[in-house]
Amino acid sequence: MGSAILKIRNLYAGYKDGGWVLKGINLDIYKNKITAIMGPSGCGKSTFIRCINRMHEVVDGARIRGEIYLDDRSIFGMHPIIVRRKIGMVFQRPNPFPTMSIYDNVIAGYILNGIKLKREEKDHIVEDALKKVFLWDEVKDKLHVKGTFLSGGQQQRLCIARSLAMGPEVLLLDEPTSALDPKATRVIEDLLEELKKDFTIIIVTHNASQAARISDYTAFFYLGELVEYEETERIFTVPKHPKTQEYLSGKFG
């Protein structure tokens, strides 16, 4: 099982208009595991991980209630900037900063936060982060080329490196492969398998096969509620809830 690094308690979240998009979520995320959040479109899975690094609050009129603890400390008691440094995020479409070189993209977190680093420190962080995402050998000779000149899969790995460079504990991925071809998807999936040795990973996916392949735990969200949360091997062989069964047999979503 391992220990819970994130504890989500009675979490409600919503937007300016309408009711709650998330309704009373209770969930423990285990350290150094990959947890997949799956469910049909509009089930609140993206909203859920955006709550975890307090990105949800950026949206105008966003509402949130409940508690999230990171290492037993409430994230709502921390400064959002600290939360986001400890909990990195990677998005659906690769989004390297178009004006920055590959090198600057990796240390973008430091540049944007105005943290001054010595040249050697920067070099070290860049090399380390790019090696972790298996991109170093591909780009080490063109670190000062703009990040947007890379292929989609490489760009997405660059974005992962950008998050890792900040030294997070948890990595959130919001459908990170939905804009990539199958080969680039495989590379990312293999990469996550490696990364879980050092990080705790939460991945949102609407692709049940992907959740099955790469995750240790799977949470099934439906209409803003957590329907079932189990070890991946169990949820994909003997789901307890009929809704999970229906979803996995392709009846909806």
Add this chain to the structure above:
Amino acid sequence: MLRERIKVLKDEMVSYAIFVQGMIEKSVKGLLTKQKELLKEVIEKDEPFANEEEIKIEEMCITTIAKFEPKAKLLREVLMVLKINNDLERIGDHAVNIADSGLYLIERPKVKPYIDLPRMSDEAIGMLKDSIDAFINEDAKLAKDVCERDDIVDNLRNQISRELITYMLQDPTTIERALHIVKISQNIERTADLATNIAEDVIFMVEGKIIKHHKEEEI
């Protein structure tokens, strides 16, 4: 990820096969050399372990299919491991049956010297071993060879039965012991049948051809 996992699965199944093969060997050896403790070991220790192992491998197969949705040859490999696993568990049951009868027989005088029985069990164990080798090396040729050897065991079983019938007609007090020997030979024969099944599964796994229930010349 899937390939590594299937490799673990196959390794697990191969060691299970070797374990089950050991059970048959122990049962037969216990009978021939009158070692009661060997027979008891098969019944009391090996059988429960074999049952647990079968469930473990079955669960591994199911979760592998559920998690990785294997395709083509990888799918055949997982499915065949699942089937072979089933056959191995039944071979384990036959080993227990042999050991049960063995326990009865070693306490009593021999009806006749065991001549064909060791030959038969050697043949059946050889078939099992070869089918597992064929599985490990994905050797369809060896697997086909195993299928052809099934007749040898059948003939030996018939010979043992005929022989024992004459003993029983001559001396009715031997009937119960003779029936146990017939039962043992039947269990060995079933073991050889299951080894043939395994060999057929190996052929399907390697070549994708289902050869079950076909006549020999078509193989």
Add this chain to the structure above:
Amino acid sequence: MNSIKQKILKDRLFEIAIIFFTALSVLPLILILFQVVKNGIGAINLEFFTHLPLPPGEKGGGILNAIVGSFELVFIASIFAIPLGVLIGVFLAEYKNKLTDFLTVLVDVLQSTPSIVIGIIAYLWVVVPLRRFSALSGSVALAIMMLPLIIKHTKETLKMVPSTLKEASYALGANYTSTLLKVLLPSALGGILTGILLSISRVFGETAPLLFTAFGNPFFNINPLKSVESLPLLIFKYALSPYDDWHRIAWGASLVLILIVLSLNILVKLIIEKWEARF
């Protein structure tokens, strides 16, 4: 078969018509360029760029005062217009409320306001209180004319910057200010520069708002508080004069003006090609 032949024929006719009308519309442009080059090229020599105008009747002389004046006017106008325009553009791109709706309409109105009216405004705001014509007043008029283009380009390019970049920046713990300064504005830089250069090339040739602000000055002057000559003003005055020499100078100045505007536009094209960020 017949109908297919008819269709092909129709196709050909349409193609020919398009080429014909395109040529027809480009023709005046070519004629203008030809006319300006033909009449102006003779006036241009080194003296033309380095000397001041001479009184009528004397041969030679140049338009140094007008060239320097034009650049000075546009330079000072840019100092006013660029920061203000970019800031308003950012505001309009980032917020959406009643105020921004109102401002958007105002910018549209400003863009279609006749330049002579803007000249009058600058006259009232600057010339009257200072009691003199000045380069400064002309620059204020030009700055007001530059604003709409800069605002619109800034706003539109910022809106084109994908929102995912902003999210990526926030997700790295950046605050709004550094997100704007280090992510959004650099990403939109190509478009903003385009807007600035287009607005400069637009006001470079403006005459009307300068008539009663910068006023014109036959002498060399760079003091922004005194009246100053500019290329369009000079062309206006010299072309209306009765002297043939002055007509020649007006043609030469026209050629110079056209070349400056043309090179600004080429620069814009290069920026769009090379500098535009890829998302």
